Amino acid sequence: MIPTLTRLYELIDPFALCYTLAEEMGDDPAAVCDGTLARSRVYIEGYSAEGSWDETVILLEELGGYCDCEVLYNVAPQVEEAEEIADPRRDWYPDDEEEDVPDGTADSVVGA
Numbered sequence: 713m714i715p716t717l718t719r720l721y722e723l724i725d726p727f728a729l730c731y732t733l734a735e736e737m738g739d740d741p742a743a744v745c746d747g748t749l750a751r752s753r754v755y756i757e758g759y760s761a762e763g764s765w766d767e768t769v770i771l772l773e774e775l776g777g778y779c780d781c782e783v784l785y786n787v788a789p790q791v792e793e794a795e796e797i798a799d800p801r802r803d804w805y806p807d808d809e810e811e812d813v814p815d816g817t818a819d820s821v822v823g824a
């Protein structure tokens with residue numbers, strides 16, 4: 713893993729950040745991106761109260777993530793690669809093809 717990404721993993725959970733951004737921004741991240749790291753910041757500051765945002769943003773920029781959609785376009789593939797090495801079974805985008813998990817929604821019916 714490149715040192716920048718290694719350090720990022722020490723500060724935050726990059727996979728969780730990218731996962732959260734992917735869920736929030738949907739199929740076309742560039743269309744909903746406001747050109748800032750606002751979404752990333754909300755997530756990261758919720759994740760870590762240690763004031764690590766300043767260093768985190770430097771690392772994200774070094775990885776090509778200058779705004780939220782660029783985190784998905786540029787940082788996420790590097791995180792994905794790191795995660796695949798760590799755990800090849802991890803699902804990246806939950807909305808992709810493999811959603812056919814049978815769930816027992818019948819028990820949501822509550823008798824009065």
Ligand SMILES: [Zn+2]
Pocket residue numbers: 742745746747748779780781782
């Ligand atoms: Zn953007």
